[in-house]
Amino acid sequence: MTQQDKTNRASWKQNPEAVQANILAVATEEFAEHGLAGARMDEIAARTRTSKRMIYYYFTDKETLYQRVLENAYRKVRMEEAALELASLSPPDALRRLVEFTFDHHCANEVFIRLVMIENIHKAKHLSGSELIAHVNASAIDSLAQICDRGRAKGSLRADISPLELHWQISALCFFNVSNRFTFGKNFGPELFEASGQQRLRTIIADTILTFMTATATD
Amino acid sequence: MTQQDKTNRASWKQNPEAVQANILAVATEEFAEHGLAGARMDEIAARTRTSKRMIYYYFTDKETLYQRVLENAYRKVRMEEAALELASLSPPDALRRLVEFTFDHHCANEVFIRLVMIENIHKAKHLSGSELIAHVNASAIDSLAQICDRGRAKGSLRADISPLELHWQISALCFFNVSNRFTFGKNFGPELFEASGQQRLRTIIADTILTFMTATATD
Amino acid sequence: MTQQDKTNRASWKQNPEAVQANILAVATEEFAEHGLAGARMDEIAARTRTSKRMIYYYFTDKETLYQRVLENAYRKVRMEEAALELASLSPPDALRRLVEFTFDHHCANEVFIRLVMIENIHKAKHLSGSELIAHVNASAIDSLAQICDRGRAKGSLRADISPLELHWQISALCFFNVSNRFTFGKNFGPELFEASGQQRLRTIIADTILTFMTATATD
């Protein structure tokens, strides 16, 4: 029996991690789609390869499941972000690259964006300050801090904006682009969210950040 | 008992508009706090001066009530925005004033921000394209368009950014500041959302927009 | 001002009898369609030319209204039946004529049939033994009794079947034809309830009654 066979045979049954991962995946979709209150445990169970009983066995209750979904989403997203390699670029180029990456990444992770929106509706009460999350978030600032430091040393980036503030701005523009496209689109037309509009916004955002960060500090 | 007293006494009874307004006010808070699925009709009724039955009498069902709450919130907010007088300022000053006003206004209207977040979770399916809403949204773009036109004429604002794109950027920065403060605060610390941090963000946002809009277009 | 004008001018307003008649007509349809429990006072009021308050003013409550509807339906139907003139025909011809008339009349008064079905569901508890009803029902038996009497005298109709029993048989066949056509049709096909099928049933029923009543009594 090869390793492959062994994996196949066991499939997901008798495999706690696989079962949990499956539940988590289904729950992620369900919570992202309907929110915490709107999601239905029955629906999650039905779309799972296991039973409702197992969900409670592994995740205790709805709220805990939601919390695990949220943590999981943060971890995955931040890990992808951390994989970006910017050290070889000049500070302005690295910054532009980071903005564009963030823009693309948020677009590609609507599920995550929705979970964050939902969590903000709940005033972030489920967002644990777990070490993992803290560490993973810190690294997001770190990589910006490195660019800022290099930029300040060279004089190519203004020094009076903190990495945190810069991160905040990039986040705002890239997050809003995904989070509010429905209402914004209905209110002001869908153009900005079609392919060409998105291309333009992507450039505008990067230009905005770059223009600002390469400008001389006002007085 | 004066006439005034007589009017005040139970002035909301047999006064359909007052009853509806009261229901709408309570429902607005409840929906903003808990979302569509999370809000409880019983709770809304309990905090109302009338009974649950009257809510259904005037608003048919939960979803319709939510829709009316949403429409009402949009109307009120957009009307306040429209009251801003900018014609007497130079285009850059007008723009800065508009950004700062938007920042302040969003901060002061968290309930509205939350309703918009919630509506985005529902993919804006309750946001009717009612004439009123359409008209009121158009005016938001109009006032920016006037600033842009004047700025282009004078050469004081770049002309290659549309009023819609400009509005999008201002919205993104000011909206995110309120909508995501909980998760952002928990992830990266609360400094940016305390008084001094907000003051700084307010300035940074305005500077960012201004710097960008007064820069020469990148060819 | 002519009488005609006077009638038109007053129309139905300030005309208690017209208002009551209107309510009764609408309620009759509603109760016949949905039964006592299934009928909706709101719906009746909405389809009326007057208001809900007036219904309660004139008819006290739902059950009383239903009772009045029922009485009214009986009175109208029995009066139409009583108008049939049979004295000039031979007893067998008169009987055949009566059967055919009953068949046709029941077909034409589905609303009445449905009200009677509904009242039977309620075990006839609303069917008052009011003098009017009693009188009007008695006349139905009377006209059959006359035929039977004449038939017995002539020897053209058997004498061992009472007018009541005869009425029961005619009623059963003609009533069932209307009351049960839906289930019978779904269970055994719609043929019997299409035009040609009905024509045939009409003849079969009359033949059945006639054959029976002209036969010699079985020992």
Add this chain to the structure above:
Amino acid sequence: MTQQDKTNRASWKQNPEAVQANILAVATEEFAEHGLAGARMDEIAARTRTSKRMIYYYFTDKETLYQRVLENAYRKVRMEEAALELASLSPPDALRRLVEFTFDHHCANEVFIRLVMIENIHKAKHLSGSELIAHVNASAIDSLAQICDRGRAKGSLRADISPLELHWQISALCFFNVSNRFTFGKNFGPELFEASGQQRLRTIIADTILTFMTATATD
């Protein structure tokens, strides 16, 4: 405690079929008594050995429960009817036997009669053309067809009346006897529905059918 006792003790718990049968039995009575709109889910639940929740668990909603009640009633009644053995009797005797059986059977199944009345009020919209029902109904006609065929071959029954028409007539007379006894009794006196009156009606109905079916066809 014997094995039997153990089985009896709470034998309906964890026994889905028993639970469903119990619900169905109670619901049958309740719907037959009050109709679809008049029946109360709370009342059904209260008279059940389970909870209201279980009714919804197994039957989805009120209308579906009613439908299942109806189907179930039809199945039971038709099966009892099919058990009647007539092949050994002469066609006229078989026919008389069938009429008398139908009369007795309808008398003994008022609940079924009432459900059919109620279903006719709803224009038979819940009567599914399920295979089971179709098959079970067809057999009712089949057994009559056999009698008719044999009667035609021997010349002892007239051949110009179809089994369907014959079934219709028998049904009408026997159904009406149960369905309309309340209004008919109140309108024309209770005699026909007391023991002796029923005995007489039973004979009259059989005689009527027999006289008709053994008569020569009217050309």
Add this chain to the structure above:
DNA sequence: AATGAATGAGCATTCATTCAT
């Protein structure tokens, strides 16, 4: 006589969660 507003009790249905095997 007439009407829109108001109401409380009740009704069908749902949901997260736990039990029995």
Add this chain to the structure above:
DNA sequence: CATGAATGAATGCTCATTCAT
């Protein structure tokens, strides 16, 4: 580990009826 059955508290909603003017 796994699963169908079971549950109670709530949840959104409806209905006949009455009040205030």
